Amino acid sequence: MSEYWSDRFAREGMIWGDQPSPTALRAREWFVEQGVQSVLVPGAGYGRNTKVFSSDFVTYGIELSGAALELAAEWDSKTQFTEGSALERQLDFRVDAVYCYDVLHLFLAEERRSLITASLEQLRPGGLLYFTSFSDEDPNNGCGRQLEQGTYEYKEGKYAHFFSDADLRTHFAGTEIIGTEVWEETLHSLQGESHKYILREIRARKK
Numbered sequence: 001m002s003e004y005w006s007d008r009f010a011r012e013g014m015i016w017g018d019q020p021s022p023t024a025l026r027a028r029e030w031f032v033e034q035g036v037q038s039v040l041v042p043g044a045g046y047g048r049n050t051k052v053f054s055s056d057f058v059t060y061g062i063e064l065s066g067a068a069l070e071l072a073a074e075w076d077s078k079t080q081f082t083e084g085s086a087l088e089r090q091l092d093f094r095v096d097a098v099y100c101y102d103v104l105h106l107f108l109a110e111e112r113r114s115l116i117t118a119s120l121e122q123l124r125p126g127g128l129l130y131f132t133s134f135s136d137e138d139p140n141n142g143c144g145r146q147l148e149q150g151t152y153e154y155k156e157g158k159y160a161h162f163f164s165d166a167d168l169r170t171h172f173a174g175t176e177i178i179g180t181e182v183w184e185e186t187l188h189s190l191q192g193e194s195h196k197y198i199l200r201e202i203r204a205r206k207k
Helices: 002-012 022-033 050-054 066-075 108-121 165-171
Strands: 040-042 058-063 080-083 096-101 123-134 146-147 149-157 158-161 176-188 192-203
Touching: 022 050, 022 096, 022 123, 022 149, 022 176, 022 192, 050 058, 058 066, 066 080, 066 192, 080 158, 096 108, 108 123, 123 158, 165 176, 165 192
Parallel strands: 040 058, 040 096, 058 080, 096 123
Antiparallel strands: 123 192, 146 149, 149 158, 176 192
16 A cells, blocks of 8 residues: 555646545634644645645644655645554653544544544544545446445555445444534646545544
C-alpha cells in the first residue's frame, strides 16, 4: 500500500488537483459551529484538504508517503505533518476533531478497525468525527474479484470497500452517530481529467 502511493505521488504529484473536496468545506463549517480548535487529518496526502482546516484550526496531518509530504510542506505550511501510518496512534495528545477523507475504504476489515481505533485514541471525549468513503451505490461496487464482503479488486492491483449505510454505522458502533449522507463527487486532476465517485459520509461524536 505505502509503496503504491509513494510511487504515485512521486510520479504524478498533486494527483487530485489543488481544489479541496467539498466534504472538507462542509466539515470545516460544522467544526466552526461546534467550537473546534484542533483537527487531525489521517491519510493527509499532499495537503489538498488540510489547507481547508489550517486557516481556522491547529491542524495535524498523518501521511505514510514521504513523496506526498514533500508536496504538502510546500502546499500547506501551516499544518503540522507527521510521517507514519494512520492505522497507529501518532500524536501524544488529543484533538477536538478528526476529518478522514476516502481513506477508510482502502483497507480490509482488520485495518479498517485499526484506523477507526487510532483516530478515536487521538480524539478527546466529546470530539467530532467526519469520515468519507466509497458508497455501495458507486458503479465500481461489485466489480472484479471479491476479497471480503463488500470489498472488491475493482481494478488490477487496486481494491476498495464499498459501504452501505448499515455497514458504515456498524464500523462506528460505540460512538454517537449524528448522521450519514451520500454525495456524488467529481475529482479533477491538474491535467484536466475528471472522474465521478459516489461517497458516503458519517458524522459522529466520541462518547
